Amino acid sequence: MSARVALVTGAAGGIGAAVADALAARGYVVVAGDLDGPATPVRPAGAVVPVRLDVTDEADVVRLVRWVEDEVGPIEVLVNAAGVLRPGVVTESSLADWQAVLAVNATGVYLVSREVARCLSSRRRGAIVTVASNAAGVPRVGMAAYAASKAAASSLTRSLGLELAPYGVRCNVVSPGSTRTPMLAALAGSVGPDDVAVLDEAAESRVVAGTPQDFRLGIPLGRLAEVQDVADAVVFLASDAARHITVHELVVDGGATLR
Ligand SMILES: NC(=O)c1ccc[n+]([C@@H]2O[C@H](COP(=O)([O-])OP(=O)(O)OC[C@H]3O[C@@H](n4cnc5c(N)ncnc54)[C@H](O)[C@@H]3O)[C@@H](O)[C@H]2O)c1
Numbered sequence: 001m002s003a004r005v006a007l008v009t010g011a012a013g014g015i016g017a018a019v020a021d022a023l024a025a026r027g028y029v030v031v032a033g034d035l036d037g038p039a040t041p042v043r044p045a046g047a048v049v050p051v052r053l054d055v056t057d058e059a060d061v062v063r064l065v066r067w068v069e070d071e072v073g074p075i076e077v078l079v080n081a082a083g084v085l086r087p088g089v090v091t092e093s094s095l096a097d098w099q100a101v102l103a104v105n106a107t108g109v110y111l112v113s114r115e116v117a118r119c120l121s122s123r124r125r126g127a128i129v130t131v132a133s134n135a136a137g138v139p140r141v142g143m144a145a146y147a148a149s150k151a152a153a154s155s156l157t158r159s160l161g162l163e164l165a166p167y168g169v170r171c172n173v174v175s176p177g178s179t180r181t182p183m184l185a186a187l188a189g190s191v192g193p194d195d196v197a198v199l200d201e202a203a204e205s206r207v208v209a210g211t212p213q214d215f216r217l218g219i220p221l222g223r224l225a226e227v228q229d230v231a232d233a234v235v236f237l238a239s240d241a242a243r244h245i246t247v248h249e250l251v252v253d254g255g256a257t258l259r
């Protein structure tokens with residue numbers, strides 16, 4: 001029997017890579033798409049196949065999904081993990097900032113989900129999990145475009161779940177809170193050697209404690225999420241253990257948004 005196939009976007013990033021590894025550990029061949037990937041996919045001996053993918057480029061998305069279906073195998077699981085964050089208050093932001101964030105976080109989810117959904121529904125099998133954010137459900141100072149884009153991604157994914165339910169295809173959302181990745185380090189504003197974003201102890205404590213002036217409560221469980229915390233939730237929703245769960249949003253934020 002051929003291996004089950006999963007497509008993960010943003011798979012060179014912190015959460016995407018953890019999801020790709022977790023799915024590979026469960027026997028999937030994982031096509032790991034990311035802007036930061038090789039233009040020509042090579043089938044290595046391992047179960048993770050890195051490939052360049054721009055989720056904002058319709059032709060690129062169509063081409064990649066076709067390649068996976070033809071050369072790797074029928075996709076069973078899609079995880080939308082690609083994302084970008086451009087912090088800044090609305091009055092100081094540009095239209096280009098807004099469009100760049102919406103393009104990846106909302107339109108990218110639409111394009112990849114649409115292409116994969118066509119394959120899954122025709123086979124009446126499969127699952128889609130979108131990594132949104134707890135910011136999708138609460139207002140955030142300096143993150144308006146990001147929060148709006150994640151609300152769009154979450155809503156799109158759950159509406160798609162309704163459309164695909166008659167075909168037995170499930171669509172769910174995982175909404176992480178602050179998770180130890182390069183994205184969080186950049187947001188927390190701590191910069192290490194060679195200008196690489198690192199999360200220093202002071203920045204981490206601030207995130208965990210919360211910032212009342214920004215109406216951020218902090219994290220009741222008292223720590224950041226590790227990428228594995230998020231990957232475990234994604235893998236659960238993608239798995240047969242979640243076979244009766246669809247159009248659901250699972251918040252993985254240590255209680256930060258009280259949901
Ligand atoms: N880290 C957090 O605290 C946090 C919290 C909530 C939600 N999230 C979400 O989790 C997901 C993963 O984030 P992360 O923390 O691992 O960030 P990350 O920056 O480590 O990874 C994001 C990845 O997306 C890729 N990407 C960006 N634009 C792309 C495009 N056009 N096409 C394909 N790939 C593209 C990047 O190259 C990068 O590898 C994102 O959607 C993010 O918004 C993260």
